[in-house]
Amino acid sequence: MDPRQTQTKRLALRLATAAVAMFGFGFALVPLYEVFCDITGLNGKNFSQGPTDIARIDGSRTVKIQFLTSNPADMPWDFRPSVRSMRVFPGEDKQTAFYARNPTDSWMVAQAVPSVTPSEAAPYLHKVNCFCFDRQPLEAGADTEMPLVFVVDPDLPKHISTITLSYSLYDLTESQKVTQLTLDNDKGRASL
């Protein structure tokens, strides 16, 4: 083969490899984006959760916490906060609850996904215990109070006086059934 043709083949192969690599890069953007949001606190998603060691209470100011709930179009549950807003001292443990009712005539599972506004406040709102950590199953027509325990970090920047905590409730019944089925299958296999 003449050298120019070999050269062309090699170049074409390299360029094709670059195209395939860029296809992979498109997918790599997904985890990169998550990491980026985690570090920068974009989207109000970098919550701090679990037990905290905040002992100091800042009695010099209060912060207003507002609670919002929303349901996507295909989610029939009643879902609302038991109080719409409260004032807390930074560092103080607070408990509140959210009410949920399954008005349909079938068993359902839901998962609440939280979001904090302003996103700058997200790392300072510690959820010690939250119903959003777990999936919530409800029998047909049943209702429940779901608890939330939280602390606002006393290091919260001074210019933030209001934090909005919003929950969207998603229907996970379908995927739960799939998981259940797999679990049952596994059990069945184990008993064989």
Place this chain on the structure above:
Amino acid sequence: MATVDVDLPHVKEDDPHHHGPAKGLGRWLYTTNHKDIGSMYLIFSLCMFMIGGIMALVIRAELFQPGLQLVEPNFFNQMTTMHGLIMVFGAVMPAFVGLANWMIPMQVGAPDMALPRMNNWSFWILPFAFLILLSSLFMPGGAPNFGWTFYAPLSTTYAPESVTFFIFGVHIMGASSIMGSINIIATILNMRAPGMTLMKMPLFVWTWLITAFLLIAVMPVLAGVVTMMLMDIHFGTSFFNAAGGGDPVLFQHVFWFFGHPEVYIMILPAFGIISEIIPTFARKRLFGYSSMVYAVASIALLSFVVWAHHMFTVGMPVVGEVFFMFATMLIAVPTGVKVFNWVATMFRGSMTFETPMLFALAFVVLFTLGGFSGLMLAIAPADFQYHDTYFVVAHFHYVLVPGAIFSIMAATYYWLPKWTGHQLNETMGKVHFWLSFVGVNITFFPMHFVGLAGMPRRIPDYALQFADFNSMASVGAFIFGFSQLVFIYNVIQNVRAGEKATAQVWEGAQGLEWTIPSPAPYHTFSTPPKVD
């Protein structure tokens, strides 16, 4: 560009290697000839331009008066979506690839493209991509109706069933573009005539080299994002589905990571064309050749770090907005260099105003205008007012219609005598130019005003106070649309008959393509020319 002196190998008609094209349909199906494939790309692009244009006229007819008159809102949305997709991927991009196929081998002194068989493939999969896309218009639920930017979850959770056809259409046209780009890069880097150093290449070749690299970098990302949509829709993943832990904003980031370089893919070859035409008709060498090359390269590099200026309103941190705002404004610097160089090329030149030059001049003025409204949109705090209004529509139509489309028309008129061997009908060319020029401005200029006054884009009905400007825009659109029939008439007339064109065609034309006879023989530069 340095003056090119050429020793032209004698073209003998009876040379056995200079056989003509095969006969019949097979010629077009199996051809590996860059001129045949270039012509097919251009004809395909013209067909798509007409189909996309008819959709634009449906949109403008509906918007002629407030209220719903002609079409259902859902069909209106299908029209805006398909118009955008077809014009971007079906009209503008294939037209540039067609011009590249025709001109790049002739401009660098190569006998053909580097990978002729792949060239045939990259063209012939394209009609199928658009058949798939267009067929969705006749499916239950209708064609895609979520806008050409297909934001998730509108294009996933709430999409019509035909979205899967749209996704496969995008996959195929992406594959076509990538193959085309590989071919163009291989041709430019490996097939240049001896003595044709990189810095002696015509600017059209330079701009296409850079565009091809952009395409290879971002078309796979587009393929990736539609693949993620496909998986979300059919395989239960949650890339963009908040219920499953995904994020719809991620879609916008990935899409615009492709989308912003894409807009430069549609304008850089236009810069190259204009940089060829202005020196010819100003009868001067291009002012600042190397600064033109560096300007194009820096625009291409900057295009990767400005994507989020399309999404200032999603709720970004202020630091992010400031970064993307200044990075975007930085692009005005190399673009300004180009505009100043074009003006400086014309300065004290012996200018004449043939049809290609008229289109090139209109390009310089109107593209710059579109660039300025782009700068206004780049100002993050002001963008909150302009976002998703007709101001944005006015902006990108100014850079794409009198920008990209005018450059394609300029290129067609400029090189048509070389392709067909017939001189241009200047009178009809000028009729086409003036109708288009007036039509384009009547169509898109009023959109600035309704946009600033708050008319949102992609709506079939609007508030009464926007009525006058909208009816003006619709009148302009019909003038512009129907004046393209003059263009088709001109091209067909020129293919069939006309005064015999000389090899140089235009008095001031420089470069290798003007050293071969008109019409260009089926095979050119079988023996490479020597460039000093």
